[in-house]
Amino acid sequence: MKLTPKQAGALYMKNIALEKEIDELKAKVDKLTRLCNGCVGPLQKCPITRRDLFMIIDGNATYGGPFDSYTIPYMQGDANEQWHERELVVERFDHDTGNWSDDEIIPLRIISEDVLFDLQEKAEQLEALRQQAKAGE
Incomplete structure (x- = not known):
């Protein structure tokens, strides 16, 4: 498909406008990144060990x-x-x-909860067996 000079000029202008918009969006992203990095600090306590x-x-x-x-x-x-x-x-x-x-x-x-529930169920079964063995003595 061959473009007319008018179509080529319109595409060129649209491309320039898009490049300008991309540059503006990049500037906004950079600004937001700087703001976020400045306001998000380290946790005051370790979430696992609770150390300060x-x-x-x-x-x-x-x-x-x-x-x-x-x-x-x-x-x-x-x-x-x-x-x-x-x-x-x-x-x-x-x-x-x-x-x-x-x-x-x-x-x-x-x-995980699944593993924990399985362990709890097995512990209850073992306790029931222990109680039965104790009652049979």
Whole structure:
């Protein structure tokens, strides 16, 4: 399809208008990003361990302190593993040495309700069996 000079000129002007609109939208996105980054700070307490915010190190919020501080825990393992089989780990910053140290496993697990309900049901069954055995003595 061949364009007439008038059609080509109209397309050119439309393209310029769209490029201008894109630039304006990019500027708005940049402004909103700056605003959001300025108003969203780190959590005042770790949502898992309940440690207080200590300081920001290398852009990471750390909790605890003053000798060691820790990041918010994350799950080790592969995404295809069951939640309750994956350990929660924190990164540790050693303030005595001024360096990130070995990660530490924390003694907490995340468990889905289905697994929890199954465990509760099995515990009730075992308790019933224990009661029956005790009554038979």
